[in-house]
Structures are given as structure tokens and as C-alpha cells.
Amino acid sequence: QKEVEQDPGPLSVPEGAIVSLNCTYSNSAFQYFMWYRQYSRKGPELLMYTYSSGNKEDGRFTAQVDKSSKYISLFIRDSQPSDSATYLCAMSVYGNNRLAFGKGNQVVVIP
Amino acid sequence: KAGVTQTPRYLIKTRGQQVTLSCSPISGHRSVSWYQQTPGQGLQFLFEYFSETQRNKGNFPGRFSGRQFSNSRSEMNVSTLELGDSALYLCASSTGDVMNTEAFFGQGTRLTVV
Numbered sequence: 001q002k003e004v005e006q007d008p009g010p011l012s013v014p015e016g017a018i019v020s021l022n023c024t025y026s027n028s029a030f031q032y033f034m035w036y037r038q039y040s041r042k043g044p045e046l047l048m049y050t051y052s053s054g055n056k057e058d059g060r061f062t063a064q065v066d067k068s069s070k071y072i073s074l075f076i077r078d079s080q081p082s083d084s085a086t087y088l089c090a091m092s093v094y095g096n097n098r099l100a101f102g103k104g105n106q107v108v109v110i111p
Numbered sequence: 112k113a114g115v116t117q118t119p120r121y122l123i124k125t126r127g128q129q130v131t132l133s134c135s136p137i138s139g140h141r142s143v144s145w146y147q148q149t150p151g152q153g154l155q156f157l158f159e160y161f162s163e164t165q166r167n168k169g170n171f172p173g174r175f176s177g178r179q180f181s182n183s184r185s186e187m188n189v190s191t192l193e194l195g196d197s198a199l200y201l202c203a204s205s206t207g208d209v210m211n212t213e214a215f216f217g218q219g220t221r222l223t224v225v
Binding site for chain 1: 115117142144146153154155156159161166167169201203205207209212213214215216217218219221
């Protein structure tokens with residue numbers, strides 16, 4: 001079983017829709033949870049960073065962590081064509097900078 | 112504040128050769144981690160350097176090595192290149208503080224082995 005599972009299927013949504021992405025994980029020691037956005041031929045850009053369970057909101061982005069279910073989510077409200085990118089979840093254990101990544105979801109927002 | 116700088120951006124090498132990639136972290140950051148990104152495997156952790164010492168290591172063969180200098184800049188070396196080493200190599204910069212693992216990535220070095 002992989003440490004982090006992220007269904008890599010592409011996702012196409014119309015502009016203005018809510019995008020919902022999620023990851024599951026098997027390592028209960030993970031305490032730091034991140035979402036990265038990666039545009040084609042670029043490096044990943046840190047979008048959201050959360051510690052332990054709970055919600056975090058930043059503009060149109062909301063990250064949720066449910067440690068009891070080992071499940072994290074990212075929601076993008078009022079999606080824009082500029083949100084078209086690959087979204088990667090990542091997580092790490094306290095005291096260890098090694099990030100475990102999901103495979104990523106390619107999101108396309110159609111104008 | 113300058114971001115993470117990786118050089119070169121693109122490289123083409125022949126099987127059997129070796130290659131050295133460079134990463135300059137964000138000013139004040141002492142930890143540099145390296146990742147390999149391929150379409151099939153996604154992002155995989157290679158190793159992390161902190162204060163010139165390797166602090167963590169992933170499951171890659173010994174052909175992959177790295178080092179860090181006193182100014183926190185890091186280099187990664189791959190010897191005896193194989194076709195399967197073709198990938199985007201990314202470095203991530205962080206403070207190194209165990210209570211804050213926010214990591215910021217560079218643009219990557221695209222290595223093609225022919």
C-alpha cells in the first residue's frame with residue numbers, strides 16, 4: 001500500500017465551479033499536510049500548509065484534514081482558467097523534512 | 112526575497128556519463144531536499160541535507176549522491192547515467208526547523224539521458 005494515495009484522474013470543470021480534490025494516506029504519523037500547485041514545466045508551488053486536523057482557508061482555497069479518517073481535501077471556489085494545473089498533496093512526519101507526495105490531479109478549468 | 116534557484120534548467124547526457132545539478136536555497140534556509148519527478152512514479156524523495164550533513168535519505172541507488180556547502184547551496188550528482196534517470200529533478204528549500212516543514216521548490220532541472 002502506498003503511503004499517499006491520490007486518484008490521478010484528470011478533472012475538467014467549467015469556470016466558476018467548485019473543484020474538490022482529496023488524498024488518503026496510510027501513515028498515521030503524518031502531522032503536516034500540504035497542497036502544491038504545479039504548472040506545466042514548472043516546479044511545485046506551495047498553496048496550503050496545515051498542521052494536524054482541521055480546516056484552513058486562504059482566499060478561494062480551503063484545505064481540510066481529517067486525521068481520524070486519514071483523509072485530506074482541497075477545495076477551490078469560483079475556479080478560474082488560471083487554476084488549470086496539476087495539484088499535488090504532500091505530507092510529512094514531525095521532525096522529518098521528507099515529503100511523501102500523491103501522484104497529482106490534473107485540473108482543467110474551461111472558460 | 113529570491114526563491115530557490117536550480118541550474119541548469121535543461122541537460123542532455125549520454126548513458127554512462129555523470130551529471131551534477133546545483134541548487135541555491137532561499138536565503139536563511141538551511142535545509143535542501145532533492146526529489147525526482149517522473150510521469151510514472153511521481154515525486155520521490157532522494158535525500159535531504161542540513162548544515163552540510165545528510166539528514167535523510169530515500170530509496171535510491173548509491174549512484175545518486177549529494178552534498179551541501181557552508182552557504183547552504185547544494186549539489187546533486189548522478190553517476191553512470193541510465194535511461195531511466197531521465198526525469199525532472201527538483202530541489203526544495205526549508206528552514207530545517209523540525210516544527211516547520213514548509214518546503215519551497217525550485218523550477219527544476221530537466222535531465223534527458225539518451
